[in-house]
Amino acid sequence: MDRAIEQTVLEIARMGIRMLAPDVREQSGVALEIKNAAQTAQLATLNVKISQVMRAIITTMINWRYDMDISEEDVIFNLSPDFNPAPLGEEWLRLVTEWYDTGKIPRSTFLQILKSNDIIPSDYNDDDARQEIEQDDLIAGPAEKQKDMEVDKLVEISRRTANDQQNMESGSSNDSVG
Secondary structure (H helix, E strand, O other): OHHHHHHHHHHHHHHHHHHHOOOOOOOOHHHHHHHOHHHHHHHHHHHHHHHHHHHHHHHHHHHHHHOOOOOHHHOOOOOOOOOOOOOOOHHHHHHHHHHHHOOOOOHHHHHHHHHHOOOOOOOOOHHHHHHHHHHOOOOOOOHHHHHHHHHHHHHHHHHHHHHHHHHHHHHHHHHHHO
């Protein structure tokens, strides 16, 4: 029995050494990503599940200790907020942006995806950023403002065109009268 236990411990140790030893064979980043995809997916799932459970525990503890009535959505807890199971590439970023533009995901989810993939800083505050954008005269601003500016330009161009036509007509009628 002792011998079986000792052999099992040795086998576990050998497996651990193999897992921790760097693989010195030449492999591309894509090959390594494919090789480690299963572990990465498991870690991502574990990260999300533990974060959800911890959020529930923290909510319960706060409600119990301070006699409050907050919901789990009010508590933000991520075991590893920068865990990046599959970094966004150019195509994924376009896809996520399209989802946001078409209203398939809310702005908060869109911003969370950008934060978790280090596209925007993790301490990004959307309200402050919107206010800064509205106050900055050097940038075009939000899409609504840009559309309003384009409509105003079109209205101004149509007014000028109408005035030019009236001037031409009045000038041509004065030429025919004189």
